Amino acid sequence: MKYVIYISTSTSLFADAELEGILTISQKNNAINKLTGMLLYSEGCFVQVLEGDALAVETIYQKIKRDSRHKNIIELAQGQLTERIFPFWSMGFKAISNGELEKFEAYANPEENSLWDKDADHPALIVLKTFALSNRL
Template identity: 45%
Template sequence: MEYIVYVSTAKRLLSEKELIDLLKVSRARNKKYNVTGMLLYCQGTFMQVLEGDKNSLELIYKTIELDQRHKNIIKLAEGILKKRNFPEWSMAFASVNSETLQEIEGFLSSSINHTTDSADHITVTMLKTFADSNRLYISF
């Protein structure tokens, strides 16, 4: 089991409908390849963690690199996982100032703790830092 963490910049701010559409497509693709993870979005910046086998991650990451909705893709970290940090999520998602997305399965709120006991893993630490610095109200 491996992981990738990256950040990127949206070419333009995405509407809630565009984010929902992106999320639906990502979840279907991730489920097909047995990839889990979390996507955070704030004011045009994405941070994503992907977890899965090496071949699946490489395929999905190449697709992400070719996606025309964003630019400046920077891989922050990659490595080996003993177990998934997001085992139940084909793609958890959070966006600041987005009441509509709270109705979608996988949206995070401060009253729900979703991750496993891997709270000290680098992927969780990176997501926490991104969420804190962007005032995303989620809990890990």
């Protein structure tokens, strides 16, 4: 199983409704492709971890890189996993605005230690935790 972690900059700031749309579509597509992961957003910056079958991860990652809603995509890490870090999240999500996004089952509060408990030394969790806490999500 493969994982990839990247960071990018949005071409404009996203409203909650736009983020909700991205999340809804991502969760549907990721479930179809048996991908799991986490997406964090704060003030125009995204960081994402995708995990799953190598071909599916690479296919979706290439699609993400062509998406005109963001730029400056920097791959931070990629590698192999023996088991998923986010096994139950077709796309976990966290944005700076709590509001309506809390209704999603995979909405995560980085202040809750349980988000970081599993395999805390893995690069995916280190990147996500650093991003979330430094942006005060």
